Amino acid sequence: METMRKFGIVLSLALFCICSSLSYAQEVKEGCVEFDRTVFDFGDVLLSDGPMKCSFNVRNISDKPLVIYNVTTSCGCTDAQWTKEPVQPGKSGVISATYTNDEGPYPFDKTLTVHISSLKKPVVLRLRGYSHEKKKALSETYPVHLGNFGFREAEIKCGNLDMGESKSTVVKVANLSASPQKLSFSSVTEGLTLNVSPNPVPASGVATLTCTVSSREGVWGKNIYSATVNGTNGGKISVNAFTKANFDNLTREQKDAGSRPMFKESTFSFGKVKKGTKVTASWAFSNVGKSDFIVYKADADKPGCKVQSVPKVTPGGKGGFNAELDTAGLPAGEVLVIVTLTTNSPIRPIVNLFIAGWIE
Numbered sequence: 001m002e003t004m005r006k007f008g009i010v011l012s013l014a015l016f017c018i019c020s021s022l023s024y025a026q027e028v029k030e031g032c033v034e035f036d037r038t039v040f041d042f043g044d045v046l047l048s049d050g051p052m053k054c055s056f057n058v059r060n061i062s063d064k065p066l067v068i069y070n071v072t073t074s075c076g077c078t079d080a081q082w083t084k085e086p087v088q089p090g091k092s093g094v095i096s097a098t099y100t101n102d103e104g105p106y107p108f109d110k111t112l113t114v115h116i117s118s119l120k121k122p123v124v125l126r127l128r129g130y131s132h133e134k135k136k137a138l139s140e141t142y143p144v145h146l147g148n149f150g151f152r153e154a155e156i157k158c159g160n161l162d163m164g165e166s167k168s169t170v171v172k173v174a175n176l177s178a179s180p181q182k183l184s185f186s187s188v189t190e191g192l193t194l195n196v197s198p199n200p201v202p203a204s205g206v207a208t209l210t211c212t213v214s215s216r217e218g219v220w221g222k223n224i225y226s227a228t229v230n231g232t233n234g235g236k237i238s239v240n241a242f243t244k245a246n247f248d249n250l251t252r253e254q255k256d257a258g259s260r261p262m263f264k265e266s267t268f269s270f271g272k273v274k275k276g277t278k279v280t281a282s283w284a285f286s287n288v289g290k291s292d293f294i295v296y297k298a299d300a301d302k303p304g305c306k307v308q309s310v311p312k313v314t315p316g317g318k319g320g321f322n323a324e325l326d327t328a329g330l331p332a333g334e335v336l337v338i339v340t341l342t343t344n345s346p347i348r349p350i351v352n353l354f355i356a357g358w359i360e
């Protein structure tokens with residue numbers, strides 16, 4: 001019972017993380033509004049600095065007045081104010097936010113969910129940074145050293161984007177040397193664009209690195225984009241992004257006419273096995289929609305898990321597929337592997353399935 005209780009907690013946390021990651025909206029680059037930014041990175045701050053304030057500019061690029069209906073914050077530690085009167089064509093409104101910066105020395109990442117007239121879905125803005133009790137050396141704050149440059153981490157998370165669109169995120173990069181340094185990249189994966197400002201990066205200073213991932217036809221699901229940092233003899237950074245189908249322009253009738261998968265079970269439980277055991281997980285499903293159900297890509301979040309191709313299923317038909325999990329490379333104890341399907345279903349564009357058990 002205790003094992004099952006713990007597993008239930010782990011599964012709940014996993015589901016929370018999945019839902020949180022999917023809630024991040026992409027930058028608005030079309031339609032009726034244009035934001036000057038969607039992420040405000042405060043970088044490194046001290047608790048003694050007190051509240052952190054920032055603003056986002058919202059420009060009306062349509063020919064009709066727009067209204068910012070509401071802005072909700074992710075927690076009580078963040079307050080938001082915004083332009084209440086209609087924003088006329090060609091004019092701009094402002095969303096201002098204040099983060100209390102009193103929750104302790106740790107990384108913070110807060111969101112503002114913005115509801116605007118004429119937009120089908122809200123836009124999510126982010127306030128983030130690193131709060132410290134005392135000032136640290138650049139080499140300590142940016143522990144991943146590639147040549148003269150320091151990064152907080154070698155893997156940068158860009159989030160989710162829809163096919164046909166782009167998604168950007170910003171991170172800080174430090175010049176660890178005593179002279180200005182030009183930061184450039186080579187062997188950049190197709191679909192990834194990197195921009196640094198200011199560049200050259202000031203001596204013992206920090207610059208902003210903007211990473212933009214553009215979707216490409218046929219490239220679905222989770223993908224890792226990489227680039228080699230200049231002067232590092234092969235040192236690389238990577239950018240992770242997840243691409244899903246875009247159904248925003250479909251009518252309700254068109255969405256209702258799409259495919260709709262119905263899985264018999266979402267979790268495959270293998271019980272207790274010895275480390276090194278190879279587990280075969282299986283799922284069965286039916287298509288209760290009105291069009292063929294197609295899975296563009298299947299991703300697993302743990303090494304050693306290979307997912308078989310998922311068959312196309314016609315309306316009213318049934319299908320199934322397996323995933324092979326080699327437990328040799330996994331730690332002992334509870335295991336939860338997430339298998340994510342990127343699909344053509346307007347109702348379920350992303351399907352998350354689970355492999356759960358215990359390794360002795």
